[in-house]
Amino acid sequence: MKEHPKIEAGGLKLDNALWLAPLAGVTTPPVREFFSRLGAGLTHTEMVSCAGIVRGNRKTEGMLRLLPGEGPVVLQLFAGDAASMREGAEAAIAAGGRAASSEGASARFAALGVNMACPMPKVTKRGAGAALMNVPGIACEMVRGLKELGFPVWVKTRKAPSGDETDTLRFAEGLLNAGADNVCIHGRTPAQRYGGRADRSVVCAAARRFPGKISASGDVYSAEDVLEYLNGGCVGVMPARGALANPYIFPLALKALGYDVPEERLNPAFEDRLLFLRSLGESSHEINGPRPTVVLLKRLLAGALKGSESAAALRRRAGLTNDLDELMHILTPEKSR
Ligand SMILES: Cc1cc2nc3c(=O)[nH]c(=O)nc-3n(C[C@H](O)[C@H](O)[C@H](O)COP(=O)(O)O)c2cc1C
CATH class of the missing domain: 3.20.20.70 (Aldolase class I)
Incomplete structure (x- = not known):
């Protein structure tokens, strides 16, 4: 900036x-x-x-x-x-x-x-x-x-x-x-x-x-x-x-x-939004542990991915899991898997 x-x-x-x-x-x-x-x-x-x-x-x-x-x-x-x-x-x-x-x-x-x-x-x-x-x-x-x-x-x-x-x-x-x-x-x-x-x-x-x-x-x-x-x-x-x-x-x-x-920063690509959220997940896992991190990521998911067509499907999948590894996998952009 x-x-x-x-x-x-x-x-x-x-x-x-x-x-x-x-x-x-x-x-x-x-x-x-x-x-x-x-x-x-x-x-x-x-x-x-x-x-x-x-x-x-x-x-x-x-x-x-x-x-x-x-x-x-x-x-x-x-x-x-x-x-x-x-x-x-x-x-x-x-x-x-x-x-x-x-x-x-x-x-x-x-x-x-x-x-x-x-x-x-x-x-x-x-x-x-x-x-x-x-x-x-x-x-x-x-x-x-x-x-x-x-x-x-x-x-x-x-x-x-x-x-x-x-x-x-x-x-x-x-x-x-x-x-x-x-x-x-x-x-x-x-x-x-x-x-x-x-x-x-x-x-x-x-x-x-x-x-x-x-x-x-x-x-x-x-x-x-x-x-x-x-x-x-x-x-x-x-x-x-x-x-x-x-x-x-x-x-x-x-x-x-x-x-x-x-x-x-203003209008990040969907993949970059995912990666940014994942970086929060990694740092939160290290400090707060898996359960609070799942709760946190789910709370921020909708807002952090707003404006993207792919977000709704991803949110539905994320909503079905309480497992951090699975959630982090869902948040991994296709091309990085
Ligand atoms: C989940 C949640 C936790 C909050 N925790 C605190 C807190 O620890 N200390 C505080 O001063 N205000 C706390 N607040 C109040 C917020 O800082 C803010 O003043 C309030 O939500 C009004 O702003 P908003 O209408 O933009 O959400 C909390 C609000 C929410 C929704």
């Missing part, structure tokens, strides 16, 4: 304003690397439990891994109180230090993220995720505690539970005053979870009030959606389900933003 001036956002210098949102169960290191290669200017980990990090839970520790080919990554944490958040972050940084010594100095998170958005009861009943929107004092204390660790702090939150714009802006303002470098607002209330249409106007109202500090999440499915948020004043946009529905939203939106994107 052609050299383009870096943008400054959230205390970081980034290649562009298009970032992969955190997706629990999805944004593992191989997936983040895959989207970095497609042009994402930044990616997120899945939300990681501070309690799990401190306990030394093996699965949680695996979530702290970084691959050398990744771009900047925000480590997104969740906890129900400021002390646990800080303790988890410190333990994660210490673990990251070990990764850095074995995998090169770049193996370090770009920023610490705080999940103040997850509406699921298993998270909110611990006072974490969207529950923090009801206790702004604790939310701000978390941000202040993390800032002392010397990393930029990124918060992901939602439209206020009341649905009110003023309440949404007040919460964001408190976080920014506490030192947050970026506040991403998902324009749905916690009660809406992932249903209904995301409210762009409340996100853009916050972006206008706090220039350079607000990024957007919610219903990002096309280059037009990305442009609407950026033209509305947001400093960055985070595709989530839209990235799964069509991973090529990254090159397409970057092109619409004026970046010089090579044709083979």
